[in-house]
Amino acid sequence: MSSTTSAQLFSEPENDHQVMASWERFLNGDEGGADALRRLIDDSWRRCQGASVDPAIYQAPPPIKENSLHSLQTECSELLTASTPVMAAARDFLAETGTVMVLTDQSGTILNLEGDMSTRGAAEDVHLLSGANWSELACGTNAIGTALAVGHAVQIHSAEHYCAGIKRWSCAATVVRDPYDKSILGVVDVSALTESYNRLSLALVLATAGRIENRLAKLELDIRYRLLEECVARLSSRTTDGVIVFDRRGRAIKSNGRSSAIISDLGIDAAAVDPEGLSSLSLRWNKRKDSPDDLPDWIRREWVEPVIENGEHIGSVLTLPSRRGSMLAGSRRSSLPAASGDASDKRGFERIIGQSDALMQAVSRAQQLAKSRVPVLLLGETGVGKDVFARCIHESGTSAGAPFVALNCGGFSRELLSSELFGYAEGAFTGARQGGAIGKIEAASGGTLFLDEIGEMPLDLQPHFLRVLEEGEVYRIGENKPRKVSFRLIAATNRDLRKEIQSGGFRMDLFYRVAVTSINIPSLRDRTDDIALLGEYFLTQLSHRHDMPRRTLSPAVLSVLQRHAWQGNIREFRNVMESMLLMSGNTVLDVSDLPPHVLSPPLSSASSPSAATVVPAGSVAAMTVADGATPLTGMENAEREVILNAIIKHGGNMTAAAREAGIAKSTLYVKLKRFGIDERLKRSGLDGLTRDRQDMPA
Template identity: 35%
Template sequence: MALNEKQREEMLSLWEQVHFQNKTEDISISEDIRDSWERSKQHGVDPFIPKNYYIITKKELGEKTHQNKELLNAALPAMEEMYSLLKEFNFCTVIADNKGFILKRIGEEYDLVFTGGHNFVEGSNWSEEVMGTNAVGLALAIDKPCTVYGYEHYCRCASTSACFSVPIHDTKNNILGVLNLTCPYIYASNSVHTLGMVVSAAKAIEREIALQIAYQTAINANIHLRAIMESIIEGLIAMDQKFTITHINNRACDMLEINLDNCMGKNIKDVLGYDNNALLNILSSGKKVYGETIFLGTMHGKKKFLVNCTPLDKTKEINFDLDSPNLPSKTGAVLILHEIQEFNRMVNRIVGARPKTNFKDLIGKCNSFQFAVDQAKMAAETSSNVILLGESGVGKDLFAQAIHNASQRAREPFFAINCAAIPRELISSELFGYEEGAFTGAKKGGNPGKFELANMGSIFLDEIGEMPLDLQASLLRVLEEQTVMRLGGREVIPINVRLISATNKELQEEIVKGHFRPDLFYRLAVISIRIPPLRERKEDIPDLVEFFIRFISSKLDRNIKKVDPKVMDLLLNYNWPGNIRQLRNVIERIINLSKYDTLTVDLLPPELHKNVLKISANPFSQEVPSKENVEEQLIRDYLDKYHYNKSDTAKALKISRSSLYRKMEKYGIK
């Protein structure tokens, strides 16, 4: 309801208290206006701005008009009708988009002079962020009809107006824009029912938009259906209640070696012939069939297919005879055909890309290794980024697979990329993809990157320390924004990817050298897991050797039953600079060379013999002549780590304090 002159003066007084005295408490205004004033203040809107300076160019307005043509087409008749009813009261009517830009304004010269003074014109932006409290911006902000009178406007330049606005929605209740009526404040008293009129007009516009959408959908339905049918790799046949073919894609025609024009409108039994009894039996059963394997006859012999059949009826099962003239009440059936050979190739491609390692496959009882496994298990329960630290060959890739397979993303894609193995000029397109024409040799139609393909899944970036600095900046942006943009593209693609990275470098040192971005490191290292080298967990070597012998013997079809004790001693005494990968290769070598069922010392490579009694040049290496030496050194290491706190050391070693004291006495540790 419009304000009288006394109320207007009171509103002016409140406006001045807020803007001159910065008073915010005990202000007697509506909650919507109060909240809008507060938002306007937070947006930094200047209440004393003489007019709206945010006006886009004619070209930009033309683009927005084109983008909102459906809204404008539906709104213009209603706007013209309202204006014809209210023009004697000097109203103007406008339609704004969902960002607050005025797309179209209808009003006579007086109205334009009046409202044009503060630039309430086509192309101007009247969102709250730009002009503070006003009817257009408020309707967008609160998503409901509203009125703003006089000094309820946040900016003084608009205080001579009375405005009525209603948001317009699409069929999914998204805001498309705002319908607005505005007049000089002095005429507002003649417009008690104006807001109701605007609401009715907005509803009419929404109904017109819904009709436009339905009409356009009907026009495009057949085109879309055909496009969908031709876009799938399977053969598709749709039939009516008499099993006359109503739709068939070219893929099905190619599979069955039939001509599209010769089968449309014909009964499927006439098209396929009576020698295809297996398929006809499926149709006659009236049952839903999934993954049935059958042979179908073609011009060049029978082919093997997987068939899905979905009867289109309201009952679960209907039995009928294809030759019967009196078919039961049905609306038809849909057949999906997969060529077995192609189907298997696709399945193998998908399955082959899936990580195979789970936590149960990680072999090792060493406390430091189990500590890393426990950390990885906890990491798998989150979606945070993980960085795996460790030397080459310790199994960082296996940890990455296990984390993915134990996470909620286990059924989603997993992609592993070695940053050091891809040429510098290709790694960006490999990770982020590219559009057609992005560079010389770019594939027609472009190509998605691994981040795009891994959406909802995980991506493993091995040897992250080798990533070029310029690409590090791109990766950081992807992690921060959770979006990618293909090379040569403009479309921002949202992604949801869990990143697991790994490195054998000390990234803190690389940061000091200027080779690695510190901000990227902190993004990657939300959860940091250090995997110990094999020389620090030699007690696990026997179990690893047993596993590798069993696995490799099976693969090579060998029957290795025993390991010479001297071989195990040499394996335990070696410092394994190549870690588990080197150990596996050594075991595979001696299995290949062995003529008997026992692995003997003479089969070992020379480097193992040379390092039996001397310490490796590696600064972390240490001589471990026996299992006792390994145990002694482990106890000393943990005592040092926990500053000789016996309780903490025993707990870390997972033994009792009494056992720890006995072992310390045994090895002379004080």
């Protein structure tokens, strides 16, 4: 970005009187601009005048109705899911600085707000509220609307606003883009009254948007991993058919070796379709439909099979029938099989791998409780396998053949969690399905409802759920008639709910209904005796899944694995086993095959997601860079966290890390030096891995 373009981003409050005079002359038809008026603002005013926006407007149009807002939030559920924890992390900073943070959709309609309660009163006066539209057409020049109009970050201060009633505000905003196709998904905005102007508010929205985009990318990547796991048996089978896997957006991401030959057999120009490189093959797929909108002439509709996981469409499989084959893919619409030896093939507590005393105590308690239908609260760190314990309890109980319905309370906004949990009636809101939708509570009736991260349930939803537990009745949203339900509740959390009760974040009456009994599931570092068994299990499972020779662990590598902290527990351990299996050609895996982060201690507490905090822009953060270097600002700490996570995630591949962080590789090295972590990387061995792993998947 040039210095001229960069200068256009920032407001200059000292020029406010001159800008106000320019606005008055502009409205009177004087075309002459002023030196104080930025080209960005002049262009926006002209767009507003050309669109006949009333400069006397004192507030945005009234918010859309609640039903319409709920429908819009449902459409933008992934954006909300990615942004909610990022915006929540900024609450303290927003309260201290008298600002509000706003998230909108791609049209400028507000989806969610966080921020200072004293400022919210003034925000309500101008309709800075959920459901209100802040596009330039609706409100004239403002940070939200102008950022959408120009497609990049802007800061709009005081007199620079086009409409008179909004000139007492100072705002900064930037667009949030889809990490894959770069389309605009919405806007992040920070707004405050004029006297709270801060030039660094622009840095805050840029950092926030970057973190949201990183979470969106991770969400999409997680869905791809799940898709490939579902399809691995189909891809690795010795079928004579060609198999191509498409992600939920309709892009080809994987194919088997037969695809090219069969496409040639069909007489398709290989230059037009490249299943090996997968660069041009795509299907148009509406996420609300079970089949593509249209298909190339050479693909028959019955060849395309959606991949559905837990009711969610995560991709599709195109099976190209070989001329030697006798069966079309359309006749094989059974679910994709799991790999042999997977724990999912086993029932009940056979799924749990390990023999340590700590684990056996938890299993023994769970086996006893499985015989009854009392609510159970599973306690343990992230990744210890609370979901596996929940399913084991269900499958070992009296209702093993009944539904097991799981819902993560931390994965949705308040509105989406409400509809997922309770369901809704037909016509409950705009866009509601014909006939309504059953909620997870009803779906679990007769069986088990597993609520993961129950500590994340919004406080205002807790009494409604408590009523379901006490009365055995559920009301769908938009209905006045209750529906009888009976289910066993298993809940899970990694929080201390008693502390949450003391801080007002969780209701005591709900706690005593949920935690009739509890089970503490040990962390992996508390059951290191199980490392060898788990290693053998995962290597066997993953070798079969990837159609690779069986591998074993050397005594030396077992010793290292037993000393590692395993902050991600079983989930992290499985990923390490898969990484070693895929990256090493050795039959016996040794210490040299371990990922770097297992060999070295964590680079800093900042690299842990739980350590992410937002501090006032421009102030000295409590956390400093490694080795006692110069303290960083809040924005630099946030940026440092993103870079560290990217480096660790990609095992030291700096090219991939730079791409993940959204910066040039040369800039990455400058940042490493600025943040004082380049020497730390050298000591950890992460700095030289780029030379050794140029082909590592990003």
